[in-house]
Structure formats: structure tokens, C-alpha cells
Amino acid sequence: MLTELLSTADVFVATFSRPLKNCRWTKAVVKGERISGLWRLRIECFTERQAFTEPASEPVADLDRALAHLLNESLRQILVQTPSQDHHILRSFKSSGVQVTVKQLPPTRSAWEQLASDRTKQRALTPEHDADFLYRMDLATEDGRIKSSMADKFRQVNHMLQRAASSEQRAASSEQRTASSEFVVVDAGCGKAYLSLSLVYVMERMGRKVRLIGIDSNPKVIEHCRQVAQEMGFAGAEFHVGGISEVGKGLALPHCDMLIALHACNTATDDALELGLVLEADVMLVAPCCHHEVQRQMRKERVPEWARPLLDDGITKERLGDLLTDTMRRDILRWKGYDAHLEEFISLEHTQKNVLLKAEKKPIDDATAHWRASVEAMIEAWGVQCALWQRLS
Numbered sequence: 001m002l003t004e005l006l007s008t009a010d011v012f013v014a015t016f017s018r019p020l021k022n023c024r025w026t027k028a029v030v031k032g033e034r035i036s037g038l039w040r041l042r043i044e045c046f047t048e049r050q051a052f053t054e055p056a057s058e059p060v061a062d063l064d065r066a067l068a069h070l071l072n073e074s075l076r077q078i079l080v081q082t083p084s085q086d087h088h089i090l091r092s093f094k095s096s097g098v099q100v101t102v103k104q105l106p107p108t109r110s111a112w113e114q115l116a117s118d119r120t121k122q123r124a125l126t127p128e129h130d131a132d133f134l135y136r137m138d139l140a141t142e143d144g145r146i147k148s149s150m151a152d153k154f155r156q157v158n159h160m161l162q163r164a165a166s167s168e169q170r171a172a173s174s175e176q177r178t179a180s181s182e183f184v185v186v187d188a189g190c191g192k193a194y195l196s197l198s199l200v201y202v203m204e205r206m207g208r209k210v211r212l213i214g215i216d217s218n219p220k221v222i223e224h225c226r227q228v229a230q231e232m233g234f235a236g237a238e239f240h241v242g243g244i245s246e247v248g249k250g251l252a253l254p255h256c257d258m259l260i261a262l263h264a265c266n267t268a269t270d271d272a273l274e275l276g277l278v279l280e281a282d283v284m285l286v287a288p289c290c291h292h293e294v295q296r297q298m299r300k301e302r303v304p305e306w307a308r309p310l311l312d313d314g315i316t317k318e319r320l321g322d323l324l325t326d327t328m329r330r331d332i333l334r335w336k337g338y339d340a341h342l343e344e345f346i347s348l349e350h351t352q353k354n355v356l357l358k359a360e361k362k363p364i365d366d367a368t369a370h371w372r373a374s375v376e377a378m379i380e381a382w383g384v385q386c387a388l389w390q391r392l393s
């Protein structure tokens with residue numbers, strides 16, 4: 001019934017009401033959105049006193065099948081709202097069977113953007129709604145308060161989730177992917193995987209299937225990640241102990257939608273970027289950490305005379321080293337066919353390491369070769385090379 005009724009709609013809200021006495025629910029509300037041909041559903045059922053949100057399921061094609069458990073309940077009225085019209089479904093339950101009448105009326109719901117803001121809310125973590133997850137992640141206390149020592153980390157995670165979510169949407173609407181294909185994320189130097197496990201959590205809540213591969217050389221953090229993934233039932237999350245390059249290059253993935261590397265120390269960021277290139281990641285979100293490698297190479301006698309004052313004080317030398325490293329990394333990605341930019345992902349008061357290198361894959365064309373020349377010019381001028389350049393040369 002609903003599958004056919006909504007065959008031309010892309011979004012709907014269905015409110016089931018008017019229960020018979022034997023019905024377990026007083027009301028149920030289903031919000032549906034069709035992406036790449038499949039419906040993602042959010043289902044909430046109500047009793048007199050409580051509301052229950054069903055865990056997100058796989059995207060579905062057949063609404064009647066996916067909602068059979070609600071359609072079988074003795075709720076006599078279903079108001080199905082879409083942007084173009086409302087469908088009023090009335091059902092009477094008789095011993096001979098169920099009689100159904102359907103009426104089409106002009107649309108009554110105008111707030112369709114509300115669904116989009118619901119999605120935004122679902123993408124953010126809040127202590128009110130996600131206390132259990134935040135506790136398991138060590139971000140909150142057992143009673144659901146964000147730990148003061150983790151407040152900045154919590155903020156960073158929510159900021160990055162917004163960035164990651166917009167990239168995920170881009171991947172979901174990509175022609176090569178169907179909504180049912182899993183979203184593959186690699187977290188290089190994952191540590192406790194604050195961002196990537198949060199991403200799995202919010203995406204699964206939204207009905208997306210996620211495969212996460214976390215890599216870190218520290219066995220203790222990997223043990224923690226495995227435990228959280230197991231407790232949360234994230235079947236698609238796997239964690240490996242080892243170096244980013246060693247583990248990463250042994251991965252056999254169908255595709256890589258997103259490579260994340262947050263504050264991977266020094267040249268581990270270059271390892272992560274190199275891995276992103278090897279895996280042909282659609283999107284890379286990389287927040288660099290310390291930049292010792294390039295600073296180590298900087299010598300007054302190797303730069304032009306006019307630039308030497310920049311190397312006089314430790315702080316200017318350090319910041320110049322950071323800028324050179326990240327600019328070279330960005331332009332190498334541009335040379336390799338990525339639309340790459342450096343930006344701040346959160347204000348400085350929450351972390352000194354607030355730079356994000358964001359890169360999205362696009363077709364390689366003649367123009368990309370220009371960026372190789374740009375990196376070569378920087379190397380020539382400053383007498384330094386970032387590790388990513390050395391790996392690719």
C-alpha cells in the first residue's frame with residue numbers, strides 16, 4: 001500500500017494513530033527520505049508515557065515490507081504527508097478482514113526543511129541523547145556529563161562530524177554508489193578513534209552501513225577501540241595494530257570513501273596522505289600535528305638572503321616550517337587530482353592544532369600538472385622537502 005502510494009515521492013512523514021484497545025502503541029511516526037532509490041527510515045513509537053526510537057535499519061526499497069510490523073498493528077488512521085499531497089488512510093478492522101479507504105487531500109505540511117535539520121541534529125552528538133556512547137568513548141562521565149578534560153575533544157569531534165557528514169552526503173549521492181553500498185572509512189593513526197567511531201555511530205543511526213578500518217601503532221588504544229566497537233555492536237569496525245604505511249598498504253578495500261587522520265604525529269600525516277592516494281580515497285580529512293621533519297631541514301644558508309630573518313627566532317622558524325609543510329602537502333594532493341584546501345576546523349582556543357587539510361577527488365586534467373611545478377619551486381626556494389614528496393618521488 002505505502003510502497004505504491006509513495007512511488008513518486010522522495011520524502012514523507014506518516015503518522016499512525018487512533019489505536020484499538022489491544023494495540024501496543026498509541027501512535028507511531030515514520031519519517032522517510034529516498035536517497036539513490038532507497039528509503040531511509042526513522043521510526044518512533046509512542047505509548048501513553050514513553051517514546052521509543054527504533055534503531056536505524058538498512059535502507060529499503062519496499063516500504064510495506066519494512067513497515068509491516070506497524071501496518072499489522074491495529075492503528076486505524078495513517079496520515080501520510082508528502083510535499084505535493086496528503087494521503088488519509090482509514091482502516092476498519094473487521095472479523096472478515098481489514099477495510100481500507102484512501103483519500104488524497106492538499107498538502108498540510110510545509111516544514112520539509114525540518115527533516116534536514118533533524119538530520120543535522122542526528123549528525124551531532126549531545127550528552128542528552130548520546131550519554132551511553134559518550135561514556136563508553138571516555139568523553140563523558142557515567143551520568144552523562146562531558147568530562148571537563150575532554151570538553152575540547154568533544155567540541156572538535158562535533159565540528160569534524162559536520163565536515164565528515166557533508167562529505168558523506170556527497171558520496172551517498174555519487175552515481176557510482178548505491179545507498180546500500182557501505183561507506184568505507186580509514187582512520188590512520190586513529191588513537192581512541194574519537195571521530196571515526198562517532199562517525200560510525202551517527203551514520204548507523206541514520207541508516208547507513210559503515211565499514212571502519214582504524215590503524216594505530218599503539219596496541220593499548222587499539223584494544224580500547226575494539227572494546228568500544230564490540231560494546232556498541234559496530235560489526236563493520238575493525239582495528240589494526242601497526243604502522244599506517246605497513247598496515248594500510250596491505251588493505252584490500254572495494255573503495256575508500258573517506259580517509260581521516262587527526263593529529264597523526266609528524267610524518268605519520270604524510271604516511272596517511274600517501275595511503276589516501278594509494279587507496280584513491282574520495283575524500284581526505286587530515287588535521288596535521290607537529291611538523292618536525294621540515295623544520296629539521298631548514299637552514300639559513302639554504303634560503304635566499306631576504307628570507308633569512310624568518311629563521312632567526314624559534315617561533316617564526318616553527319610556524320614557517322608548518323606553513324611550508326602543509327602547503328606542499330596540499331599542492332601535492334592538487335597535483336594528484338584532488339581539490340585540496342587548508343582551513344581552520346575549530347577556533348584556536350580549543351586546540352592549537354586547528355588546521356584541516358580537506359581534499360576531494362576530481363578528475364585529473366592538464367591543469368593538475370601545474371601543481372607539481374609549484375611544489376618543485378617551493379623545494380627549490382626553501383631547500384626543504386616534506387616526507388610525502390620524498391615518498392612519491
Ligand SMILES: C[S@@+](CC[C@H](N)C(=O)[O-])C[C@H]1O[C@@H](n2cnc3c(N)ncnc32)[C@H](O)[C@@H]1O
Nearest residue numbers: 189190191216217218242243244262263264268
Ligand atoms: C595525537 S594522537 C591522535 C589520535 C587520534 N587521531 C585523535 O585525534 O584523537 C596520534 C596517534 O597516532 C599514532 N601514530 C603515530 N605515528 C604512527 C604511525 N606511523 N603509524 C600508526 N600510528 C601512528 C599514535 O600512536 C597516536 O595514537
